[in-house]
Amino acid sequence: MSTGELTMHASRTARWARPLAALVIAAALLATPYYFAPFRVFQLTMVLLYAVVLAGLNLLVGYGGQISLGHGAFFAVGAYTAAVMLDRFTIGHLATLPVAAAGCFLLGLGFGVPALRLRGLYLALVTLAFAVFLPPLLKRFEHVTGGSMGLTVPKPQPPSWTGLAEDQWLYFLTLTVAAVTLLVVRNLLRSRVGRALLAIRENESAAEVMGVRLSFHKALAFAWSAMFAGVAGCLYTWVIGFVSPDSFSINLSITLLAGLVVGGLASVYGPLLGAAFVMYVPNLAQDISPAAPGVVFGLLIIVVMYLAPTGLAGLAARARQGVRRCVEHLRDTRRRPEPASPVEQTGPPQPEPQPLTAPPTIGKG
Template identity: 55%
Template sequence: MSGVDVAGRTGHRRLAVGQVAGDRRRAWPWPRVTLTALAAAACLVPFLLEPYRVFQLTMVLVHGIALLGLNLLVGHGGRVSLGHGAFLAVGAYGSAIMTTSLGVPYPLTLPVCALVTFGAGLALGRPALRLSGPYLAVVTFAVAVVVPLVIKRFGAVTGGSMGLSTPVPVAPSWTGLADDQWLYLLVLAVAVGAFAVARNLVESRAGRALAAGRENPAAAEVLGVRLDSHRTLAFGWSAMYAGVAGTLYAWVVGFVSPDSFTVTLSVVLLAAVVVGGPGSLLGPLLGGAFITFVPAVAQRAGDALPGIVSGVLIVVVVCFAPTGLAGLLRMAAGAVTRRTGRG
């Protein structure tokens, strides 16, 4: 298993930072300075770049939020879900239907969709998580296949395969911002909140229980950890993150259709968790960049290329860098630290 069983695998030698998932050792000596610089950069970006780039970065954040949730389940909980595209669809369609048919103001749709997908996640998670890994993957895969068909089927509400257009949030006039900048900052605020919550979750009692269940389920249960309930909650949380990301997606793109939430999306989400780095907080952000930029770049060279590039990247990362891009980054940071003698 991928884990911190360093002693078991390599005798007494300690592995370098970044070689195993869940490694908490400090790899970078200036975390606060770096974080502040990153925050400042993130806030300044929409004023420096052209609108299309701002849109892309917004999508990185949206995907990042979905991956953050999936990572709670996959990276920290060690359970594989291939169905998170379905929760994105629920969030996006929930928001779209509420704003168009019911006339609900858009900020209200976010908490409502979050609650709905949290409930849906709990409801699906309770039976599903009793299954061992491959079965869970199969069940969630089936959910991901069915949800777009159901959306098409109930065309009266969902617009069928034509999709639904939703009003894009307009920047309030007192801010003096362009719409895309307003959206970016809105999504950034949600993303910061999502990251803070995820970080606290992972380092809380529930997070440690999840990690214990991933590393050694039998030992964890003997120690009194209720794995089923912790995993169900994690599934609920991860579904909620996906739902929030779906809602933001509907805001940002202004259009939802069944074709945006096919099984491919679910597959790509899981792949992005693996490529970004399962079990790390930085991983989802890198994964979000992977989802957003790889197709955009590869598309120029042909229809089939995004699939080929993503497929090859997934296989190569799993085979040669199981801790993902985040792990590689940690390794690099660790190397810098050793060089400068600050570790």
């Protein structure tokens, strides 16, 4: 095969590899609830749910360069918004989703004001304070939030024409919202807003010189991130059917941030990998050591970060680059001409040179 044919074949393969992989993943996600037990379907639904909140957190931390330890609070606001609406009013579940998203967007926009003057650890401390005082605040308004007892609300039931069970219906609802969320985040990062956030993360002074409005984009990053956390909280109410202040402690915010770092900051697949880590690793730690699951969970985080400093997504990217380099090396080896044989290098055998002899001497006389 010639070099041109190899190049055309490689470009054709690269062009079709990504759409084919996306098609296979989509088919696997759609077929999943039909081949797993209800509990496994519930776990996968929670993974998709956490992927939504981590996608918003990645927008703020991974691409915006701002640290937040209070996203569990935005998650709780979205969950309680949906729960109170379902408990107090006779409305459908789908009507709670835009209300939770809009409410958390406005809350994040207002909360983004401290981000205009704070950064780094100081900003993290402010967001941490928000996550600390929200659960006691929810307990104070018992007539609305149910206090320490929480609220129990009905789960969305599948339409009869679908023929789906409750867990399957919840899975497909969460999958749809997660797919839309990831698509919105992807398009947002490719827009002017995403480029401005990257510029702010790299160098605020240089970004301001280039005409980027720091205050506007910082507040907007908080608003978008809080909105996705509120959407995930609304899904949490649908899936669990129960909310209480103890479900949204400070541990939730820390676990979400740890899951994002483990999954991979500023990565498209980081939220998905981090969501799987948040869902399955605590259960694994509980199985290993029921007496001290927190210790096992912390050790697992240390091990993962030691083996993959850039997160699981970075580890997968390095593996993919290694495979690509191997393929390119094999391709170059095929293109390289074979070494010439010894006969071709030296040519036909030459006759051995004859030794020089002195001319015959002619005697006198």
